[in-house]
Amino acid sequence: MSVHPTSHSFKDNASRAIADGSVPRALKNVRQNFIDKRVKAVDALPEFEALRESAREIKNHTLAHLDLYLERYEQKVKDSGGHVHFAVDSAEARNIVLDICRKVGARTVTKGKSMISEEIGLNGHLEAAGIVPVETDLGEYIIQLRGETPSHIIAPAVHLTKDQIEKDFRRVHTQLDPNRDLTEKRSLLTEARTMLREKFLAADVGITGANFLIAETGSSVIVTNEGNGDLTQILPRVHIVIASIEKVVPTLEDVSQILRVLARSATGQEMSVYTTFSTGPRRATDVDGPEEYHVVLLDNGRSAMLGTEFQDMLRCIRCAACMNHCPVYHQIGGHAYGWIYPGPMGSVLTPSLIGVDKAGHLPNASTFCGRCESVCPMKIPLPKMMRHWREREFERNLNPAVARYGLGFWAFFAKKPWLYNLSTRVAAKAMKLMGRNKGRFQSLPGLGAWTQYRDFAVPEGETFQAQWKKRAGK
Amino acid sequence: MVEVPPQTCCGQPAFNSGDRRTARDLALQMIEAFERFDYVVVPSGSCGGMIAKHYPELFEDDPGLSVRAQKLAAKTFELVSFLTDVLGIMQVEAKHAGTCTYHDSCSGLRELGIKRQPRQLLGSVEGLEMVELKDSEVCCGFGGTFAVKYGPISDQIVTEKATNVNATGAKTLLAGDLGCLLNIAGKLSRMGSEVEVRHVAEVLADMTDRPAIGKMGAST
Numbered sequence: 001m002s003v004h005p006t007s008h009s010f011k012d013n014a015s016r017a018i019a020d021g022s023v024p025r026a027l028k029n030v031r032q033n034f035i036d037k038r039v040k041a042v043d044a045l046p047e048f049e050a051l052r053e054s055a056r057e058i059k060n061h062t063l064a065h066l067d068l069y070l071e072r073y074e075q076k077v078k079d080s081g082g083h084v085h086f087a088v089d090s091a092e093a094r095n096i097v098l099d100i101c102r103k104v105g106a107r108t109v110t111k112g113k114s115m116i117s118e119e120i121g122l123n124g125h126l127e128a129a130g131i132v133p134v135e136t137d138l139g140e141y142i143i144q145l146r147g148e149t150p151s152h153i154i155a156p157a158v159h160l161t162k163d164q165i166e167k168d169f170r171r172v173h174t175q176l177d178p179n180r181d182l183t184e185k186r187s188l189l190t191e192a193r194t195m196l197r198e199k200f201l202a203a204d205v206g207i208t209g210a211n212f213l214i215a216e217t218g219s220s221v222i223v224t225n226e227g228n229g230d231l232t233q234i235l236p237r238v239h240i241v242i243a244s245i246e247k248v249v250p251t252l253e254d255v256s257q258i259l260r261v262l263a264r265s266a267t268g269q270e271m272s273v274y275t276t277f278s279t280g281p282r283r284a285t286d287v288d289g290p291e292e293y294h295v296v297l298l299d300n301g302r303s304a305m306l307g308t309e310f311q312d313m314l315r316c317i318r319c320a321a322c323m324n325h326c327p328v329y330h331q332i333g334g335h336a337y338g339w340i341y342p343g344p345m346g347s348v349l350t351p352s353l354i355g356v357d358k359a360g361h362l363p364n365a366s367t368f369c370g371r372c373e374s375v376c377p378m379k380i381p382l383p384k385m386m387r388h389w390r391e392r393e394f395e396r397n398l399n400p401a402v403a404r405y406g407l408g409f410w411a412f413f414a415k416k417p418w419l420y421n422l423s424t425r426v427a428a429k430a431m432k433l434m435g436r437n438k439g440r441f442q443s444l445p446g447l448g449a450w451t452q453y454r455d456f457a458v459p460e461g462e463t464f465q466a467q468w469k470k471r472a473g474k
Numbered sequence: 475m476v477e478v479p480p481q482t483c484c485g486q487p488a489f490n491s492g493d494r495r496t497a498r499d500l501a502l503q504m505i506e507a508f509e510r511f512d513y514v515v516v517p518s519g520s521c522g523g524m525i526a527k528h529y530p531e532l533f534e535d536d537p538g539l540s541v542r543a544q545k546l547a548a549k550t551f552e553l554v555s556f557l558t559d560v561l562g563i564m565q566v567e568a569k570h571a572g573t574c575t576y577h578d579s580c581s582g583l584r585e586l587g588i589k590r591q592p593r594q595l596l597g598s599v600e601g602l603e604m605v606e607l608k609d610s611e612v613c614c615g616f617g618g619t620f621a622v623k624y625g626p627i628s629d630q631i632v633t634e635k636a637t638n639v640n641a642t643g644a645k646t647l648l649a650g651d652l653g654c655l656l657n658i659a660g661k662l663s664r665m666g667s668e669v670e671v672r673h674v675a676e677v678l679a680d681m682t683d684r685p686a687i688g689k690m691g692a693s694t
Contacts, residue, residue: 015626024630327613331630365624367617367631368490369580384531390492403491403619411488411496415503420482432690440663440688449622453629454660457688468478 005354007338010361014332023151023159023333030158034324037268038375045264055258056379059315062249063306069215069248070297076218080280082293090120093298097122097207097240100294101131104238106204112222112229113137114209115153115318116242116298119340119353122207133207134199136228138192145172151334153341154266154320159333162188196228206232206290210243211317212258213295216251219279220295223262223272230276239278239290244298246314258317261377266319301353309388313348315378320345322372322382328365337362344372344382351389360398363389424463432461476515479507486524489532490618501529505542513560514550517675519582519651520618522552527585552582553675554650558591565598568680575607575644576674577635577658579651583611592650592674599677607647608638616657628657636661639669646686648674659687 006013017023042048062069074084087093093116101109109126111117111133123133123144135144139156143149145168150156157165166182169191182188208229210220220241222229233239249255263269282289305311323329323343334342339350339359347362356363363386372382393399413420435441435458443451450456462470485500504525508514516522526547533539557563574596582588596604615621615631622628635658639647647662647669649655659671670686 011624011626014624018626018630327615327631328624328627331627365620365627367580367613367615367620367628369613369617370584371580371611371613374584387490387492390490391494392492394492394494399492403623407488407491407493407496411493411500414482414485414500415496417480417482417503417507421480435690439685439690440660442664447622449625450660453625453664454632454657455663455688457656457659457663458690460685460690465478465481 005339005350005358007350007354007359007362010336010338010365013336013338014365017332017336022161022164023335024331026159026161027330027333029161030155031324031330034268034321038265038321038324039268041264041268041270045260048261048264051257051261052377052379055261055317055377056315058249058254058257059317059378062254063246063311063314066245066248066303066306069250070245073213073215073218073248076215077280077293077295078218080218080293081283082218082280082295085294085296087296087298087300089300090298093120093242093296093300094122094125096296097242098125098129098131100238100240100292101126101205102129104204104292106131106238108199108203109133109205109207110200110203110232110236111135111137111140112206112208112224112232113140113156114207114242115150115340116209116244117207118149119244119300120242120298122242134196134203136196136200136226136232137224138189138226138228141192141196142168145169149335149340151342152320152323153318153343153345159335200231200235203232203236205238205240206234206236207240207242208233210241210247210295211262212255213241213243213248214250214252214255214277215248217279219252219277221255221275221277223259223275225267225269225273227274230274233276233278233290234288237290238292238294239281241278241293241295242298243295244300245302246316262317262319265321265375265377305352310348310352310385312380313345313352313385315380316345316349317378318345319377321375321377325371325375327367327369327371344386345380348380348382348385348389356389356392356396357398360389360393363387364393364399421463421465425466428459428463428466429461431459434458477511481507484521484524486520486528487618489524489528494532498532501525501532501543502539505529505539505546508550509542509546512549513556514546515553515556516550517553517650517652517673519552519579519586519588520653522550522555523581523585525550552586552588552650554592554595554678555582555586555588557678558594564594566595566678566680568678569600569602570646570677570680570682571601572645573603573605573643574646574648574677575605575639575642576610577607577614577639577647577649577654578611579649579654580613582650588650592648595678596648596674602677605642605644607642607644609635614654614658616653618653621657629661632657632661633665636665636667640665640667644669646677646682647671648677650674655687663688 077084085096126133135141142157151159212221263272281293322345326343329343341349351359368383440455485497489497529543533543614635615628
């Protein structure tokens with residue numbers, strides 16, 4: 001699994017996804033589900049808007065005092081017998097995890113779903129060191145079998161159809177009866193469970209992500225629907241939590257506030273099936289739990305977003321509502337975005353983390369329809385921040401020359417009302433003549449990018465202002 | 475009394491392309507041309523949204539201009555919203571025989587809260603039957619320069635929109651945003667659809683005897 005970004009080839013990635021057709025088809029089967037379930041859950045909770053506002057405030061407050069809450073969190077983890085490791089970048093985080101695994105002689109590592117693990121490219125790093133990472137979230141398990149990265153932040157295999165998954169299971173689970181019946185979704189789930197059961201028991205280290213870190217208690221919180229996260233963190237001798245620094249919130253009360261908007265926005269559930277809090281290693285009186293408890297806190301460019309126009313992005317709680325409602329995401333799927341985080345949240349976050357020079361397409365590939373912002377539980381102004389990336393690109397001349405010159409040419413006219421009116425009048429008349437008796441242009445010089453896909457209406461011959469003048473003169 | 479002063483563009487193309495300076499120049503030109511009026515009425519949701527929502531943001535760092543931008547923003551309305559929300563008009567005298575469907579343009583819907591207003595007025599048009607469009611709140615894929623910069627993606631989105639329009643069986647598709655209208659009309663026409671596309675104002679003003687968008691040749 002690679003973290004090498006292909007965001008610079010976004011256009012090609014997208015065109016491939018469209019031409020292949022299987023990804024949009026798979027998404028078409030599920031996308032309405034996400035949308036309908038969210039609306040239902042939100043409509044059933046009259047205080048949802050107030051909760052959104054409160055969730056936003058909690059995160060804004062935390063981000064304004066992030067250093068303070070991180071220190072408090074670190075102290076609390078230590079107090080409960082755990083270890084905290086700060087990692088500046090992916091390489092550092094990978095090495096910290098590998099060191100812990102080596103120290104305890106780990107051979108098999110089970111993993112709960114973690115986007116940070118994807119971001120730092122952990123699996124490849126462990127494999128290269130002879131350690132076997134096993135993804136235990138069903139979606140992650142499937143894409144691990146396929147050697148893919150997630151195409152969605154909460155539903156990593158959403159780009160696949162059931163038939164594709166059945167094929168993969170038959171290809172990989174060769175020890176099972178080749179004539180078994182896998183037509184039902186349930187049978188795929190059962191098979192994955194069976195295969196994973198022995199891995200859970202064999203694992204030396206369990207790695208999970210975190211939806212929240214609580215400064216007040218030093219706890220980490222994961223929300224899951226499959227129960228795999230609990231088995232991952234309770235059964236092995238060592239539990240490693242990998243999380244990015246902005247996951248911290250001040251108190252348990254704060255977490256319970258934000259949890260009320262998280263699942264509703266993500267899957268339309270009131271709460272996820274499992275919400276698991278873990279604090280430190282097993283105590284003498286505990287019946288289970290790990291002997292060692294580590295937290296790896298990843299920065300990887302996030303602290304540099306503080307105090308900039310992109311700080312609001314750090315409020316994100318990874319619910320995926322933005323991509324679930326994005327018309328662009330629906331057509332191309334998550335892989336086209338070329339790095340870990342797809343959809344609108346990725347279009348803002350990815351340039352921050354890997355550089356706008358590598359990810360410049362992402363904030364541009366948006367119609368600014370605003371649906372993402374309207375459903376974001378943390379009220380992140382996603383279109384506004386994509387626009388800020390476009391501004392940065394414009395300032396640095398990173399956008400294509402033809403777009404820059406085109407804009408400059410147009411602006412020259414637009415800044416002179418008399419010239420603009422004259423030229424639009426002439427253009428309207430000329431186009432009417434050119435398109436006489438046709439009503440529409442099927443091709444038009446200079447507008448090939450438009451007419452390749454759709455017709456261009458022939459103007460009626462007079463601009464609004466000219467018609468108005470005539471009318472007023474009567 | 476209605477006046478149409480000399481004007482060009484609200485600057486949204488520059489604003490959304492990251493060219494803040496040009497956007498500010500054009501916004502200032504607009505403010506100067508329009509601030510003396512009681513109301514500014516705009517026939518397109520995205521231009522309305524630009525003035526009403528984004529002008530104040532554009533001049534955030536300039537106290538003087540910021541006040542002028544906010545004042546202009548507060549008196550700028552999209553046409554249908556102006557008719558209903560400001561003038562309190564609840565019905566119009568117009569006739570249009572046939573079924574119509576309506577696309578909720580993104581800026582009008584999400585920036586200006588336009589949803590029930592056009593339906594209210596269209597409901598009073600004699601002979602007009604409204605049929606709701608599936609996914610009417612989903613973007614048509616225009617997005618300004620997006621439509622030409624990311625043609626294949628835009629094409630997929632507008633194809634879905636046009637397919638939904640065809641599926642309504644309506645004779646006419648209406649909307650309140652020129653970008654969406656040009657885009658959806660272009661796609662329907664390319665698909666060979668018979669559905670005609672009009673600005674909602676054409677129906678409300680009882681002017682549907684004029685050719686629909688892209689149908690001028692057909693009627694002459």
